[in-house]
Every structure is written in structure tokens, then in C-alpha cells.
Amino acid sequence: FVSSLGIEPAFRLPALVFSLLSVIAMFGLGRAAFDERIGLIAAGLTAVLPVSVLEGVEARGYSMMICFAAAMTWALLEARRREQPWIWMAYSFLCALGIWSHFVTAFVPIGHGAWLAWRGVRHKEWKFFACGFAALVLAATITITLYAPMIPGMLAGRGIFAVRSADQPRILGPEG
Secondary structure, three states: HHHHHHHHHHHHHHHHHHHHHHHHHHHHHHHHHHHHHHHHHHHHHHOOHHHHHHHHOOOOHHHHHHHHHHHHHHHHHHHHOOOOHHHHHHHHHHHHHHHHHHHHHHHHHHHHHHHHHHHHHOOOOHHHHHHHHHHHHHHHHHHHHHHHHOOHHHHHOOOHHHOOOOOOOOOOOOOO
């Protein structure tokens, strides 16, 4: 496949596919959160949003991050509405794949966990909290399994993840 397509297009194709899938995920998220009209607006804006378009042509994981963040949030809202176990399973896998594609995506399920805790405490939605917490534990387990082949190298080469100069982007800096 790579030889017939060429190396550069082959590396960029996944980003393009996930950028297009993020339009669908944003439609589903907008529809789940509000209604179909909002879903269409969200999908339309995502289709022309500069960051979405630019990340769709780069050979990096940001389009996957955008797509999985929208899809996992959509799944979370659907799990709350429908209360079906398979949706929680899908949510767990979406979280794990999102974090696997770009580690910073971990902040999305962390935010979901905070929202689940707030719903559980403030609104007494204990079943929703328990199911969501179990799904997050499963997502963490799947994520660690996906990262397992890379963990020894990540631990051995800790220095490669350190900020080495003042102009290097940081998660907690202006870029993050």
C-alpha cells in the first residue's frame, strides 16, 4: 500500500481520515448534547475550523485527538441517556484509543471523571457515577496495555521528554 501511494501521502492519510471522522463525531456530540440542529452546526464548524483542517493534512496525532475527544464525549452522553453497558464499553475503548494516539488526550477522560463525580455528589446519580468510574478504570487498563510495549523505553529515556529550552512547548505553558 505504501509503495503504491508513496511514503508522504501514506503518513498523512490517517490524519485526513480522522479529521473527516471528527466531523461525524462532532455531529453526534452536538445532537446528544442539544439537538440535531446544533449537531449540524457543530459538524459544519468542525469541517471548516482551521485547526481541524490543518491537522487533517499533517502526519501527526492531533486529528485523532480531536476525533476521539469528540467521540468519547458523545459516548459518555449516550451512556448517560441510554444506560446500556455496551455504550460504556465503547466509551472505554474510545478513551484508550484517544490516549494511545496522543497522550495529552488523557485530560479529556480526567475531565469526564470530574464531571461524573460532580453528577454523583451533587445530583445523587450514583449509578451513573459507578458505571462511569468502572468505564474509566477499564479505559486506563486498556491504555496501559496499549502502551505496554513502549513503557520500558519511556522509563529508560525519561530525559527525552524533558523541556530543554525556554522556547519548547509545554503542556502547562501557553501552547498547552
